[in-house]
Amino acid sequence: xxxxxxxxxxxxNVRQWSAGRRLLRGEVVDAALKVDxxxxxxxxxxxxxxxxxxxxxxxxxxxLVVHFRMTGKAILESTAARPHTRLxxxxxxxxxxxxxxxxxxxxxxxVPSQELSSFFASLPLGPEPxxxxxxxxxxxxxxxxxRGPIKNALMRQDRVAGLGNIxxxxxxxxxxxxxxxxxxxxxxxxxxxxxxxxxAFVDHVLSVESGPEIAYVNEQRTAPNPxxxxxxxxxxxxxxxxxxxxxxxxxxxxxxxCAQCQPPR
DNA sequence: AGGACTGTTCCGCG
DNA sequence: GCGCGGAACAGTCC
Numbered sequence: 001x002x003x004x005x006x007x008x009x010x011x012x013n014v015r016q017w018s019a020g021r022r023l024l025r026g027e028v029v030d031a032a033l034k035v036d037x038x039x040x041x042x043x044x045x046x047x048x049x050x051x052x053x054x055x056x057x058x059x060x061x062x063x064l065v066v067h068f069r070m071t072g073k074a075i076l077e078s079t080a081a082r083p084h085t086r087l088x089x090x091x092x093x094x095x096x097x098x099x100x101x102x103x104x105x106x107x108x109x110x111v112p113s114q115e116l117s118s119f120f121a122s123l124p125l126g127p128e129p130x131x132x133x134x135x136x137x138x139x140x141x142x143x144x145x146x147r148g149p150i151k152n153a154l155m156r157q158d159r160v161a162g163l164g165n166i167x168x169x170x171x172x173x174x175x176x177x178x179x180x181x182x183x184x185x186x187x188x189x190x191x192x193x194x195x196x197x198x199x200a201f202v203d204h205v206l207s208v209e210s211g212p213e214i215a216y217v218n219e220q221r222t223a224p225n226p227x228x229x230x231x232x233x234x235x236x237x238x239x240x241x242x243x244x245x246x247x248x249x250x251x252x253x254x255x256x257x258c259a260q261c262q263p264p265r
Numbered sequence: 266a267g268g269a270c271t272g273t274t275c276c277g278c279g
Numbered sequence: 280g281c282g283c284g285g286a287a288c289a290g291t292c293c
Contacts, residue, residue, distance in 0.1 A: 251282080252285080
């Protein structure tokens with residue numbers, strides 16, 4: 001699933017494709033989404049924004065909220081129908097914005113404006129780690145009280161919203177932190193390193209992955225793996241070239257790190 | 266055949 | 280409250 005940077009890319013795309021346009025018809029291809037877009041016929045789109053891993057698209061007085069979960073993505077589907085399309089927005093300029101989602105784990109909500117605040121209040125979402133600058137002290141206080149590994153802590157949506165399994169490994173790598181390091185063991189310089197690593201990681205992914213359609217590492221793709229350690233087990237470390245990228249499992253999710261640059265603590 | 270997978274939520278246990 | 284495992288959701292690709 002897309003994480004913060006990928007949802008940011010899709011949000012920018014959807015904003016560019018839809019802002020100011022009129023919705024001719026909302027087509028719910030997958031009835032399991034249980035969303036009714038009929039009332040939005042003829043409505044005008046506002047400017048899309050992102051909250052954590054959620055894409056928020058204003059339509060007239062409502063908000064179309066999308067969570068892509070593992071395999072969802074928003075694309076332009078104006079020419080040919082794609083497999084696994086779950087929802088289509090037919091726009092007044094002839095374009096079609098589609099939500100495609102192979103595994104069908106994604107969710108869509110149509111939230112009336114008067115319910116918006118309660119809807120987002122019901123989501124366990126901490127503050128955004130990007131693009132506003134956050135320093136080491138902010139990170140320390142956001143993850144205060146957690147005793148588990150830093151890698152798992154970075155993925156806690158209720159503490160800081162948007163970072164996922166890839167980001168957690170990549171941020172630990174950039175901060176030279178072993179992903180198994182317990183949160184209480186981090187010192188001030190470690191937190192500073194985390195604070196520096198997060199925007200560096202997000203900006204890197206934005207620069208590499210920006211385009212009309214995001215790609216997943218495990219999909220057929222022409223672009224190379226854009227990550228430093230994720231899915232690179234067995235390869236030499238891209239930084240020190242001595243260590244080997246190691247794969248471990250933490251809380252059921254794969255982690256990747258350089259055994260040399262990120263020694264256990 | 267079996268496992269892995271860029272996520273979330275729930276449950277049970279300690 | 281915290282942390283973990285496991286399951287569920289669900290489909291495809293090795």
